[in-house]
Amino acid sequence: FNVDVSLTPSHAVPSTLFGQMFEDINSGDGGLYGECMFSPIVYSLLHLLTFSSAAESRISASDTEYALMNARLIERNADERTDTTAALDPWAAIGEAQLTVIADPKPVSSALPNSLQVTVPAGTSGSVGFSNSGFWGIKVESSWTYNASFYFRFPSASTFTGKLNVALQTTSGRVLASNSISVRGSQTGWTHVSLSLRPSTTAPNTDNVFAVTIEPTRGDTETAINFAMFSLFPPTFKNRPNGMRIDIAETLAEMGPAFFRFPGGNNVGQTTATRWQWNATVGSLLDRPGRVGDWGYVNTDGLGLLEYLNFFEDVGMEPIMAVWSGYSLGGTSLPENELAPYIQQAADQINFVIGEPGTSPPASLRASLGHPEPFALRFVEVGNEDFFAADTYPYRWRDFAGNLSALFPNITFIATTDAFSPIISPDPQAYDVHVYQTPGWFIQNAFYYDSFERNSTKYFEGEYAAISTNASNIFGTPDQGRLLFPDMQSASGEATFMTGLERNSDIVFAASYAPLLQHVNDSQWTPDLVSFDAGNVYRSTSFFVQKVHSSIAEKLKSPKTYQWLQLFSLNKGDEYLPTTLPDPAGTVFWSAVRNTTSQEVILKVANAGADEAAVVFQLPFTSVAESGTLQQLHGDPTASNTPEQPNSVAPVTSKIATGKVLNFTAPAFSVSVISVQVK
Numbered sequence: 001f002n003v004d005v006s007l008t009p010s011h012a013v014p015s016t017l018f019g020q021m022f023e024d025i026n027s028g029d030g031g032l033y034g035e036c037m038f039s040p041i042v043y044s045l046l047h048l049l050t051f052s053s054a055a056e057s058r059i060s061a062s063d064t065e066y067a068l069m070n071a072r073l074i075e076r077n078a079d080e081r082t083d084t085t086a087a088l089d090p091w092a093a094i095g096e097a098q099l100t101v102i103a104d105p106k107p108v109s110s111a112l113p114n115s116l117q118v119t120v121p122a123g124t125s126g127s128v129g130f131s132n133s134g135f136w137g138i139k140v141e142s143s144w145t146y147n148a149s150f151y152f153r154f155p156s157a158s159t160f161t162g163k164l165n166v167a168l169q170t171t172s173g174r175v176l177a178s179n180s181i182s183v184r185g186s187q188t189g190w191t192h193v194s195l196s197l198r199p200s201t202t203a204p205n206t207d208n209v210f211a212v213t214i215e216p217t218r219g220d221t222e223t224a225i226n227f228a229m230f231s232l233f234p235p236t237f238k239n240r241p242n243g244m245r246i247d248i249a250e251t252l253a254e255m256g257p258a259f260f261r262f263p264g265g266n267n268v269g270q271t272t273a274t275r276w277q278w279n280a281t282v283g284s285l286l287d288r289p290g291r292v293g294d295w296g297y298v299n300t301d302g303l304g305l306l307e308y309l310n311f312f313e314d315v316g317m318e319p320i321m322a323v324w325s326g327y328s329l330g331g332t333s334l335p336e337n338e339l340a341p342y343i344q345q346a347a348d349q350i351n352f353v354i355g356e357p358g359t360s361p362p363a364s365l366r367a368s369l370g371h372p373e374p375f376a377l378r379f380v381e382v383g384n385e386d387f388f389a390a391d392t393y394p395y396r397w398r399d400f401a402g403n404l405s406a407l408f409p410n411i412t413f414i415a416t417t418d419a420f421s422p423i424i425s426p427d428p429q430a431y432d433v434h435v436y437q438t439p440g441w442f443i444q445n446a447f448y449y450d451s452f453e454r455n456s457t458k459y460f461e462g463e464y465a466a467i468s469t470n471a472s473n474i475f476g477t478p479d480q481g482r483l484l485f486p487d488m489q490s491a492s493g494e495a496t497f498m499t500g501l502e503r504n505s506d507i508v509f510a511a512s513y514a515p516l517l518q519h520v521n522d523s524q525w526t527p528d529l530v531s532f533d534a535g536n537v538y539r540s541t542s543f544f545v546q547k548v549h550s551s552i553a554e555k556l557k558s559p560k561t562y563q564w565l566q567l568f569s570l571n572k573g574d575e576y577l578p579t580t581l582p583d584p585a586g587t588v589f590w591s592a593v594r595n596t597t598s599q600e601v602i603l604k605v606a607n608a609g610a611d612e613a614a615v616v617f618q619l620p621f622t623s624v625a626e627s628g629t630l631q632q633l634h635g636d637p638t639a640s641n642t643p644e645q646p647n648s649v650a651p652v653t654s655k656i657a658t659g660k661v662l663n664f665t666a667p668a669f670s671v672s673v674i675s676v677q678v679k
């Protein structure tokens with residue numbers, strides 16, 4: 001292929017072009033969120049969770065009520081409390097202890113009505129207590145200090161005295177770290193315990209548990225103790241309290257995302273009652289009731305709106321924040337005359353992020369939680385995939401976007417129906433387009449946006465991934481062609497599509513692969529950009545393709561990661577340079593951008609075909625350096641990074657001869673990024 005690269009840029013490449021899409025889809029609790037313990041102790045009541053109408057009317061609560069609102073948000077019909085054994089899942093008895101989850105008559109908070117009741121019969125001998133297995137294991141590092149926290153109370157006064165021994169130990173019982181606290185049967189009110197655990201050694205694997213044993217001072221062992229609000233935190237990313245798991249957060253940051261779409265995706269809300277509600281996710285963990293997320297398990301909402309926003313600041317990316325839009329994936333939409341409280345709640349959600357303290361209760365609440373200055377927010381998405389409810393979106397969009405854009409004129413509101421179908425008003429500034437397809441589809445659609453009309457409308461390719469090799473059953477099972485992990489065929493297919501996103505970045509302002517993360521022990525959607533288990537993070541082929549497209553260097557300071565980024569730094573460029581167009585029917589695609597800061601031209605070549613391809617770039621710049629940097633990812637089409645083979649494909653950096661005529665051979669199934677200094 002002979003490729004002329006123009007000296008004259010066609011348009012600026014938006015700084016937001018490549019980012020991440022996140023929702024809790026086996027990726028929040030037990031994943032990005034640093035909490036090590038799986039303790040959905042409110043579990044089974046959540047199914048009966050109903051937000052009482054009184055709570056809804058409090059949505060526009062006064063300033064002072066905000067901090068308490070979460071605690072009062074949920075009113076449960078007491079007699080609907082049913083069997084709570086499901087909440088026992090991650091807990092196991094030690095010795096003759098008996099464990100039950102009860103609806104505590106004196107709950108630790110109104111948001112967390114259940115307690116783990118541990119009963120020790122008289123005359124027991126040996127160790128008694130309980131343990132928690134974490135999220136399919138717990139990583140125990142000797143260099144880490146863990147903070148273990150919980151509340152306890154004796155349900156009835158007694159003369160019992162003793163100790164609670166708190167430990168991290170292997171599943172075979174070897175104690176790795178321990179601490180203790182004295183307790184007395186007279187403590188019938190809730191007592192908060194916070195203990196440090198410093199492992200004496202690093203465990204050989206993640207088959208470890210958090211354990212609490214009850215040790216009476218005298219022989220008299222009979223007792224019952226209620227426990228609530230367990231938490232076990234290792235060190236977190238940037239040492240944020242209640243923060244993110246370091247290795248996962250660093251991996252996401254390493255990719256250099258410019259934005260982070262959250263809280264979903266489907267997890268924005270399956271039903272009105274269980275939708276994501278920002279105000280139930282802020283403030284003390286005691287006041288966060290949690291909810292049944294849209295992927296069938298409890299979200300504790302320990303990862304809440306403020307934790308997200310702090311994470312964005314720590315990584316240097318901006319939010320694309322969704323507000324619930326009155327539609328439930330269950331298929332029902334609220335009628336127009338019932339939207340007002342939810343539009344108010346959306347306005348409050350936005351004010352929590354950008355409001356000036358004192359001008360609105362949510363903004364004052366943010367200030368009281370330690371962040372008086374507004375966060376950055378330019379993009380708000382109204383709902384998620386509302387093409388499933390296109391018939392009601394016209395009024396829902398009109399009322400949400402109409403009212404919210406009047407309140408927040410500097411925010412770009414993103415619609416989630418198909419572009420211009422139906423026609424909705426106010427005319428959306430942007431649409432969110434999703435596509436899950438085969439690698440072949442992405443290769444054949446590298447020119448997808450070239451034919452879009454250039455008007456004021458922008459596009460957010462909010463979710464895309466090559467997920468199956470079976471065009472007639474994209475969302476099938478692995479034996480029907482579904483990918484468990486990205487491979488080189490899927491990643492190079494995505495890369496061809498991404499050359500089109502760059503070429504059309506005059507109208508495509510943002511794009512993100514989805515889903516971002518999965519816990520390999522509890523996955524519901526594959527493939528994912530990054531996988532992890534309790535001890536490791538696995539970077540996929542598609543992760544490396546996303547990473548070479550982002551410009552990140554200045555955002556990350558940690559030397560280890562930075563060393564990576566020097567090779568990939570500033571790959572996004574900031575001007576698009578038109579080139580001889582690739583053959584839309586071919587399998588080799590390229591794009592050219594120029595970074596006016598570093599005076600580099602960055603050429604990306606995606607070869608999604610089985611044959612290597614010779615590409616000659618004509619770079620008619622005044623002067624072109626004689627050598628440049630080549631970042632290349634290539635392998636067999638089915639080469640893939642998996643937990644079993646985590647590093648089977650990784651980018652290789654090398655020097656490459658460059659000049660005004662740049663000869664390059666793109667291997668089969670490869671993605672290459674060439675950076676060269678020009679004048």
Ligand SMILES: [NH3+][C@H]1C[C@H](O)[C@@H](O)[C@@H]1CO
Pocket residue numbers: 023264265266267384385434463514515525
């Ligand atoms: N069905 C996909 C579309 C939806 O928005 C996400 O929650 C799902 C996984 O990325």
